[in-house]
Each structure stands twice: as C-alpha cells, then as structure tokens.
Amino acid sequence: MTDAASPVTTPVIDVRNIAKHYGSVIALSGISLTLNRGEVHCLLGDNGAGKSTLIKLLSGVVRPTTGDFLVDGEPKSFSSPRDALDAGIATVYQDLAMIPLMSVTRNFFMGREPLKGFPPFRYIDLEHCNAVTREEMAKIGIDVRDPNQAVGTLSGGERQCVAIARAVYFGAKVLILDEPTSALGVHQTSMVLKYVHQVRQKGLGVIFITHNVRHAYAVGDRFTVLNRGKTLGTQTKAGIAMDELQNLMAGGKELQQLADELGGTV
Amino acid sequence: MTSKGQTAEPTARADERLIKVGLLTRAMRRPELGAVAGLVLVAIFFFAFANHEMFTLSGAMTILAPASQLGILAVAAALLMIGGEFDLSIGSMVAFTGLVFGASVTNFAMPLWLAILATMLVAGVMGSINGQIVIRSRLPSFIVTLAFLFILRGLTLVGLKAVTGGSTQLRGVGDAVPDGVLRNLFSGLAFEGVFSWLASQNLIEKFDNGLPKVAGVPVSVVWFVAFAALATWVLLRSRVGNWIFAVGGDPNAARNSGVPVDRVKTGLFVVTACAAALVAIITVLDAGSADARRGFQKEFEAIIAAVIGGCLLTGGYGSAIGAFFGAIIFGMVSIGLSYTSFDSDWFQVFLGTMLLVAVLFNNYIRRKVTGER
Numbered sequence: 065m066t067d068a069a070s071p072v073t074t075p076v077i078d079v080r081n082i083a084k085h086y087g088s089v090i091a092l093s094g095i096s097l098t099l100n101r102g103e104v105h106c107l108l109g110d111n112g113a114g115k116s117t118l119i120k121l122l123s124g125v126v127r128p129t130t131g132d133f134l135v136d137g138e139p140k141s142f143s144s145p146r147d148a149l150d151a152g153i154a155t156v157y158q159d160l161a162m163i164p165l166m167s168v169t170r171n172f173f174m175g176r177e178p179l180k181g182f183p184p185f186r187y188i189d190l191e192h193c194n195a196v197t198r199e200e201m202a203k204i205g206i207d208v209r210d211p212n213q214a215v216g217t218l219s220g221g222e223r224q225c226v227a228i229a230r231a232v233y234f235g236a237k238v239l240i241l242d243e244p245t246s247a248l249g250v251h252q253t254s255m256v257l258k259y260v261h262q263v264r265q266k267g268l269g270v271i272f273i274t275h276n277v278r279h280a281y282a283v284g285d286r287f288t289v290l291n292r293g294k295t296l297g298t299q300t301k302a303g304i305a306m307d308e309l310q311n312l313m314a315g316g317k318e319l320q321q322l323a324d325e326l327g328g329t330v
Numbered sequence: 331m332t333s334k335g336q337t338a339e340p341t342a343r344a345d346e347r348l349i350k351v352g353l354l355t356r357a358m359r360r361p362e363l364g365a366v367a368g369l370v371l372v373a374i375f376f377f378a379f380a381n382h383e384m385f386t387l388s389g390a391m392t393i394l395a396p397a398s399q400l401g402i403l404a405v406a407a408a409l410l411m412i413g414g415e416f417d418l419s420i421g422s423m424v425a426f427t428g429l430v431f432g433a434s435v436t437n438f439a440m441p442l443w444l445a446i447l448a449t450m451l452v453a454g455v456m457g458s459i460n461g462q463i464v465i466r467s468r469l470p471s472f473i474v475t476l477a478f479l480f481i482l483r484g485l486t487l488v489g490l491k492a493v494t495g496g497s498t499q500l501r502g503v504g505d506a507v508p509d510g511v512l513r514n515l516f517s518g519l520a521f522e523g524v525f526s527w528l529a530s531q532n533l534i535e536k537f538d539n540g541l542p543k544v545a546g547v548p549v550s551v552v553w554f555v556a557f558a559a560l561a562t563w564v565l566l567r568s569r570v571g572n573w574i575f576a577v578g579g580d581p582n583a584a585r586n587s588g589v590p591v592d593r594v595k596t597g598l599f600v601v602t603a604c605a606a607a608l609v610a611i612i613t614v615l616d617a618g619s620a621d622a623r624r625g626f627q628k629e630f631e632a633i634i635a636a637v638i639g640g641c642l643l644t645g646g647y648g649s650a651i652g653a654f655f656g657a658i659i660f661g662m663v664s665i666g667l668s669y670t671s672f673d674s675d676w677f678q679v680f681l682g683t684m685l686l687v688a689v690l691f692n693n694y695i696r697r698k699v700t701g702e703r
C-alpha cells in the first residue's frame with residue numbers, strides 16, 4: 065500500500081475517511097475503502113446506509129464535506145459527472161442510465177458522440193455508431209436487430225447491459241453499479257451478473273451495490289457493509305460466509321431471530 | 331423468433347438484418363408521420379370543398395406567407411419542447427423585439443445592420459433570462475414564461491407609448507430603412523428573377539403585360555424553409571441534436587452521461603427568443619410599423635403546430651420537420667376556409683379537433699415506440 069511507485073499495488077480507487085453531510089443529516093461519517101483492478105467490491109447495506117451517497121461522491125454528482133479519494137494514486141476532486149467520466153469512472157444508475165424514447169445507438173453514444181466533417185457542420189457518424197453498438201451488444205450476447213429501436217423496447221436487464229457495455233467501450237477503468245439487479249427477474253439478473261464477471265476479467269474495478277447478499281456473493285471478491293453512514297468493515301470472500309454476511313448486513317440479530325421463528329433462512 | 335420458412339442465418343451480415351426492419355415500422359418511428367398524414371387529409375378536404383383557386387401558385391403563396399411566420403416560431407417551439415421546456419412568451423417577444431427593432435431604426439436612427447444586431451442581442455438576453463430562471467428555480471418553464479408573456483406584452487405597451495408619445499403603434503419604420511441587400515433579406519420577395527423567367531417561358535401564370543402573377547416568394551417563406559431544414563439537420567445529425575433529445579427525455583440521465591444540460595436548455599431558450607425576433611423584424615419591415623398587438627397568441631399557435639408535428643408535451647420526442655408541416659396545416663386551415671363556403675369561424679373548431687387528434691395519436695405512437703404497455 066505504501067509503495068506508491070508500484071502500479072500493481074496502487075488501488076484504482078482509494079477512499080480516505082470521506083464524509084458527507086446534508087445540512088444536519090450525516091449521510092456518511094468517515095468512510096475508507098479501496099478498489100483494485102480486476103476486482104468486484106460489493107457495497108452492502110440497508111436503506112439509508114449511505115451507499116448511494118458514497119457513489120455520488122465518486123461519480124462527481126456531489127462533493128464530499130471532508131476527506132478525499134485517490135484515483136490511481138492521485139487525489140481527485142470532481143465538480144461534475146463529466147469529470148468523473150473523464151477520469152475513467154463510469155456509473156450505471158439503477159433507472160437513470162438510459163433514455164427510453166431514444167434509440168439504442170443514441171443512448172450508447174450519448175455525451176460522447178463521434179463526429180465527422182468540418183465545423184460548424186460537424187455531424188455524428190451514425191453509421192459507425194450503429195455498427196459499434198450492434199457489435200458491442202453482440203459481444204455480450206444481446207442481439208440488437210435494429211440499433212435504431214428505442215431503448216424503451218429493451219428489457220430491464222438488457223438496458224443495464226447496454227449501460228455497462230457503454231461504460232466499458234468508452235474505456236472506463238472503474239465501473240460503479242447501483243443496485244443493477246434489484247428490479248430484475250432471475251434470468252435477467254443472471255445475465256447482468258455474468259456480464260459483471262466478464263467485465264472484471266477485463267481488468268476493470270467494479271463497485272457493485274446491492275441489497276441482495278446472494279447476488280453479491282455470486283460475483284464479489286470483497287464486501288464492505290455500510291450501516292448508518294459508517295462501515296462495519298471489509299471482508300474478503302474467503303474471510304466470510306454468506307450467512308455471516310447476511311447477518312452483518314441486516315444488523316445481525318434481528319434477522320437471525322426472524323429466521324429462527326420462520327424456521328429457515330431469510 | 332425464426333419462422334419456419336427461413337433458416338437461422340449464423341453467417342448473415344449484420345447489415346442485412348437492418349433491412350428487415352419494415353418500411354412501415356421505420357415510418358411509424360418518425361414523429362412527423364402524423365403531421366404528414368394530417369396535411370394529406372386537410373389537403374384532400376380542401377380539394378373537395380374549396381375553390382380551386384386555392385391550389386394555384388398564388389393560392390399557395392397566400393397560405394405560405396402567414397404559415398411561414400408562424401412556422402419559424404413553431405420550429406423553435408418544437409426544438410424547445412423536445413428539450414423538455416415551453417416558452418409561452420414568444421408571442422409577446424415578437425411584439426417586444428418588434429418595438430426594440432422599430433425604435434432602433436427610427437428613434438435611435440441606427441443603420442439596419444446595427445438595429446438587427448441590437449434586436450437579436452436583446453432577444454438573446456431575454457431568452458437566457460427565461461432559461462436561467464427556469465434552470466435555477468427548477469420551476470416549470472410553463473409558469474415562468476407565462477409571467478414573461480405578460481411582462482413583455484406590458485413592456486411593449488409602455489415602451490411604445492414612451493417612444494411615440496402615447497401611441498401603441500410606431501410608424502415610419504419603412505421610410506427609415508433604406509433599400510439594400512440587407513433589407514431585401516428581411517422584407518419583400520425572393521427569387522423574383524426566377525419567377526419572371528418562368529413567366530417568360532410560359533411555365534407560370536402571367537398578366538397580359540408579361541409580368542408573372544406571382545412575382546416571387548415572400549422572404550419569410552425562405553427563412554422558414556431554411557430554418558426548418560437547419561433545425562432538422564441539427565436534431566437528427568448533430569451532437570447538439572442528440573443532447574436536445576437527451577435533456578428532454580431525462581435530464582438526470584443526460585447529466586450523468588456528461589451532457590451539459592443547463593447549457594443546452596439555455597441555448598434553446600435563446601434560439602426561441604431569436605426566432606421571435608426574426609419574425610418581429612420581418613413583420614415590422616413588412617408592415618412598416620411596430621405594433622403592441624403583434625404576435626398575439628402566437629405562443630399557443632406555435633405550440634399547437636409543434637404538437638400537430640409530433641412533439642410530446644413531456645419532451646424528448648418530436649421533430650422540426652413535423653412542426654414545419656404543422657404550421658402549413660395551420661395556414662392551410664386558417665386561410666383555406668375563406669376559399670370554401672364554410673364560415674371561417676369553423677377555424678377554431680377545426681383547430682381544436684386537430685390538436686386533440688394529434689395528441690391522442692402522439693400518445694399512441696409513443697407507447698408503440700417505447701414498447702410501453
């Protein structure tokens with residue numbers, strides 16, 4: 065960790081004691097965590113734990129009250145989502161990722177449209193965009209027959225995958241996924257999880273936020289549990305079993321009790 | 331998925347699959363479909379009921395002249411609506427910038443180029459004020475620009491009385507502006523040479539003395555066509571166009587994807603105000619006067635034309651070419667009734683019905699496009 069000269073050990077994201085207050089509401093009170101390349105770091109926690117706030121800090125939507133974070137060993141401070149994107153941090157929001165009325169292609173290239181021609185008559189190279197979109201979608205096993213079809217016609221899982229594919233295509237080194245599976249059925253969930261696994265193998269760091277311990281355990285390498293703006297610690301997959309993680313996340317005893325009463329695991 | 335007749339084609343070229351998307355599906359996906367269909371229906375109606383004078387060249391010009399002035403506003407309103415906002419102040423903006431322009435050339439004796447520049451500048455500033463208030467307050471633009479509808483109309487009255495010493499009309503603009511290339515860009519007819527040549531070749535109707543019955547195209551029509559073409563190109567081909575759809579479709583998603591939402595919206599308000607200023611300059615030069623009643627209710631007509639053209643009130647969907655056809659439908663119905671035996675009071679009934687049908691149709695299409703159930 066202290067050897068900053070060695071790129072292998074420099075985490076791609078290093079959050080140091082970061083805090084965020086909204087007026088008198090303390091959303092985050094001093095969080096530290098790291099993310100390595102080729103790692104899926106799961107962020108778990110109950111509603112209101114501060115998960116979304118943490119990723120908003122990392123994706124440039126809000127600024128920290130105190131503390132800071134390093135990207136590839138360099139301190140960064142983002143004043144807009146654009147800054148975060150330029151630094152290679154791409155965030156896929158649960159339902160804010162895509163614009164349903166716009167075509168798959170236009171969504172895919174939104175904000176980063178490749179241009180052709182001379183100013184002031186520079187235009188989007190739509191042919192290239194359509195080809196790339198179809199190709200990138202095919203790579204993850206989604207057959208977009210017509211890249212001009214509206215995103216609204218895709219399933220929820222497919223939309224998440226388009227958003228992830230977009231981030232990967234544009235060279236993100238960190239991918240933040242905010243509850244990508246929470247609204248999805250079983251089949252769609254496994255499609256997304258499979259893709260997350262694929263992304264990790266490409267060497268990207270992934271922060272995966274979820275409520276669902278089983279989804280987390282399926283793809284995660286390390287797990288950080290947030291509770292009321294604080295971390296309850298980070299564990300590796302080898303260091304914690306799934307039910308322990310479940311307990312940790314649910315604040316422990318309550319759920320265990322409930323499980324005993326119901327005569328099974330929740 | 332694959333039907334019996336066709337085998338799975340693992341080697342099929344990607345491009346071949348594109349062609350399979352039916353022409354109908356692609357047409358359905360175009361927002362202006364409704365406006366084109368509406369134009370055909372309206373044309374059929376008038377062809378059946380109206381004096382055929384309406385379908386001559388001079389009849390067309392009679393329709394296009396007012397349609398083009400409305401159309402310039404409608405195309406701008408469409409861009410703004412696609413970007414998720416309204417501007418109810420454009421009608422008043424026409425009157426207000428007309429006053430600015432009129433006073434610039436008469437009271438301040440500015441040369442034409444400077445007066446035009448000043449008018450556009452004032453419009454741009456007013457547009458960005460509209461935009462900034464909407465963005466910063468996060469209030470619906472509907473209510474903010476409704477306030478400006480009254481503010482600007484009132485300012486026009488106050489200003490006109492101040493510069494004229496009590497009148498609501500500022501005359502003498504025509505005499506204050508010398509003839510010249512620049513003036514001809516904003517008033518009178520275009521392509522006069524072409525029309526007299528056509529007449530000399532007996533291709534269009536002419537008077538006994540050999541002059542064509544229609545001497546040219548009103549410049550406003552040229553501006554209208556050029557603006558609609560430019561707006562269509564911007565929407566469908568340029569990066570800014572993609573951003574306009576994005577900020578109207580979902581401003582948060584757009585912002586998170588790196589689209590400068592506030593700049594796009596402010597820019598759209600500025601464009602809308604400048605379109606109003608353009609119409610103001612054209613009408614003031616045409617009439618030779620600035621008038622407090624100019625542009626009255628044009629904001630509603632522009633929005634109606636945009637909606638008939640396929641714009642959704644909720645933003646993120648629509649087309650400039652649709653608004654173009656919407657404005658022509660508007661002109662055709664408003665002028666066309668005088669070519670029929672119907673009372674022209676039917677105009678408003680016709681208009682309201684068109685609007686309702688258009689909204690229902692757009693809503694249906696939207697659900698189709700997004701696969702919403």
Ligand SMILES: Nc1ncnc2c1ncn2[C@@H]1O[C@H](COP(=O)(O)OP(=O)(O)O)[C@@H](O)[C@H]1O
Nearest residue numbers: 086089091109110111112113114115116117118
């Ligand atoms: N914009 C905001 N203004 C005030 N309080 C907020 C705001 N955003 C989040 N909070 C508060 O911060 C806490 C953490 O919220 P959040 O990060 O959204 O939690 P999670 O995503 O883990 O459910 C909550 O108590 C929430 O009410």
Ligand SMILES: [Mg+2]
Nearest residue numbers: 112115116117
């Ligand atoms: Mg959340």
